[in-house]
Structure formats: structure tokens, C-alpha cells
Amino acid sequence: MSSSSAADVPPGTLSAVPLRVGDGRGGTRARIERAALELFGAQGFEQVTIEEIAAVAGTSRRTFFRHVGSKADAVWGDFAGHVARLAALLDAAGDDVAVLPAVFGAYVEANDYAEADLPVLRRRMRLILTEPALQAHSQVRYADVDEVVARYVARRCGQAPSALLPRLVATTTRAAATTAFEVWLAGEDGSLAEALRTAFGQLAEGFPGLR
């Protein structure tokens, strides 16, 4: 991630920096993503056209697609990097810790955002969990996450990644994580890590009290 040339910023930089609408620097992609997030938050995903985003980002429709691929992609930032990080965390987990706790730990750590990034994260997740079109698109992204987790569980258990248990662990933990995100987003209280740990706790215990 070391940017070479002085003021050069790699194409996929997340905001983190204040840097509001107008001023320059930040790469075309970052500018597009910022404009998109701004407009989606204000008017709703469906209401905003690519043309508008491009205009606000100071570029053209065609260039928008060259950088972000699709309208939905504008919201997700560097999600591939996020998935890769989760995979790396799982790979780094020792065999001394049990499978389920390892997955839980990786999730919590992969979602340990810096305080400064939380506002952007909130805006992103609010859109993803709220707007039907983005909610739909999310399934495709989640599939990548599930794949990573299933592969890990499969390796640890000596099963095929497509077997029931690995797939089951992957999809249910991810469902739990998403739900934790959801309630964290709804209420202003508590940290994301707390919400994740509570959800994972329930899952690991098989919902005691409901059986």
C-alpha cells in the first residue's frame, strides 16, 4: 500500500480523510465514491443517476463505469480487500484455538474499524442494509465471504468446502455478523465489536432459552 510518487494516491483509497465535495486530490475513483455516497444518502439509491454522480465527481458517465464497474460498486469501497483480510486472519489463526472461536475472532478483528472511519462505515452500511437494490447486490458480495469461511472450516475439519458443515458455519456466522451490523446501526449505543460478540455468543450456544 506504499504510494510511490509524492501526491499520487492509489485508485482504491477509502476516504478516512475529511476532504469534502469540492477540492481536488484523491484520485478519480475516490472522488466518484465520495460523490455517490453523498448523493445516495441524500436522495436514495434509485433516485440518483450515474450522470449526476459523474457530474458531481467532475467526470463523465463513461469514466464512472471505467472506475467502479457498477452503480452498486460505488458503495462498497475496497470490499475485496476486506475479504482478503478476513482470509488472512483465518490463515493466521493457530490450530490451538477451536474452529468456531477462530471464525468469530477473525470477523471481529476484520471489522475493527478506526474511530475516524466509523461515520463513513455507518453511511455505507445504512445504504447497503436499507436500499433494496443494494440489499440484493450484497448477496453476491457475501458469497465471497462465505467462500472464504467455508474453505477455512473445511480445511480444519477435513471436509470438502461444499459439504454441509463448512457451508453451514459460513452462512450462519455471516448471517449473525450481518444482523449484528444491523442492530449496531439501528441503535447508537454500544460498539460494533460488542454487537458481533453478543450475536456470536448466541449462535455458539444454540440460542439457549429458545430450545
Add this chain to the structure above:
Amino acid sequence: MSSSSAADVPPGTLSAVPLRVGDGRGGTRARIERAALELFGAQGFEQVTIEEIAAVAGTSRRTFFRHVGSKADAVWGDFAGHVARLAALLDAAGDDVAVLPAVFGAYVEANDYAEADLPVLRRRMRLILTEPALQAHSQVRYADVDEVVARYVARRCGQAPSALLPRLVATTTRAAATTAFEVWLAGEDGSLAEALRTAFGQLAEGFPGLR
């Protein structure tokens, strides 16, 4: 519905084939859905245009949309009815059975298809779980299911439907059910009910052996 004139062939007779399970007469919507399923299975979801489906169904593009709403909808059949059935099963569950088993039971029963319907179900589910566009769309449908389950759990537990526990039970049980569908579809062995019960069993026990 009932086409009247004796030898009159309604504008939409499917191909030359005498029509499969659908027994022939069956309303415009049914004809459209059959044509769509046929074409999607043969050429893939993205490769088929609405125009083609309409042509095979013997109707027009415009009428297609009047009946099914969207391209993805053509695959889902009467899913709203399915969700309603799940809701009814949950409502009918007595308070003597614990919450989790009640949810499991409702899922199993709601997915207890007649032997004759299995081939169509398989084709449907294969598309939904395989084609990215349909996979994406599925999330929106699943949200309805989650809503129903969350409401039930909330009522039983005296919590808000948006609280963590109800949401968590809803999303994880649904994830488990979907995964069960997935492996049932992949392997030719075993019944759907079996797969569901195995998945739910794992979930209820908190994945023993992985903790």
C-alpha cells in the same frame, strides 16, 4: 383462465411439446413462467431476453411485465404464498413447543413438497442459487421470510421484532435452510426434509465439535 372456443388455440401455446406437468391450460402467467424456466435452464438467465420469453409464451413484452413484474419474478412462482404459509404455520404453533423447534418445524413443513413438484422445484432453486442476478434478487425475498420469523420469535419472547435475538434467529435459521437447500440440490441423495433437519440440528446445538 378458461379459454373458450373449442379448436381455438390461444395465442400462447408453448412450443410444440404437449406441455409438461403444467397440463396445458394454465393462464398467461403460468405460461410465461413455464417458458421462462425452460429458457433460463437451457441458456442461462442473462442470455435470455424478455422478448424471447414473451415469444415462447405467445404473448408480448408488455404483457410479460404486466404479469410477472420483473425478469427475476418469473422464477419465483408464488413465493408470497409460500411466505404466508410459513407465517400461518408459525401462528398455528402452540406455546407448548419451544421457539426454536417451532421455527424448525414450520420451515420443514412449509417446504414439504409433493413428489411431483420436486423437479420444478429443483430447476427453480438451481437457477436461484446459481445465477448471480437471481442470487442477488433472492436477498430481497428472503427479507420477507426473515420478517415473518423475527415477528414470531419477538412475540414469543416479548421482545421487539427489530431486537437482536429475533433478528438473529430469523437470519441464521434462514441461512441454515438455504444452505440445506444448496447441499440437497448438489447431491442427488437424501430428502430435503432430512437436509433441513440436519442443518437445524447443527444450528441448535451450536456446532458441537467446533467450539
Add this chain to the structure above:
DNA sequence: GACGTTAGAGACACCGAGTGCCACCGGCAA
């Protein structure tokens, strides 16, 4: 300083999904 090369950008044309509108056609009641 003139040259060719190349990456990024805009302009344009095209496709397909989805929607609104209007016109038509058949049946049905007054």
C-alpha cells in the same frame, strides 16, 4: 524541439430491463 507511444478520458451508439400512455378488441350490461 519534433517524434511516436500510451494511458486516461469523453463522445457516441447500442442493448436490454422496466414504465407510462394510448389505442384496440372482446365481452357484457343497460
Add this chain to the structure above:
DNA sequence: TTGCCGGTGGCACTCGGTGTCTCTAACGTC
């Protein structure tokens, strides 16, 4: 006949997404 009405087809339009062409600015190299 007249008028209503539900189902339908045709048409035009918007918008997301893609392929293609051209332009331009930057960067060497001679």
C-alpha cells in the same frame, strides 16, 4: 346500439451497462 371494462399490444422513454472511436496530455527517445 351504446357505453363500460379488463386484457392486450404498440410505442416511446428512462436508465444501467458496454463496445468503439477519437482526442489529448504526458512521457520518453532521437
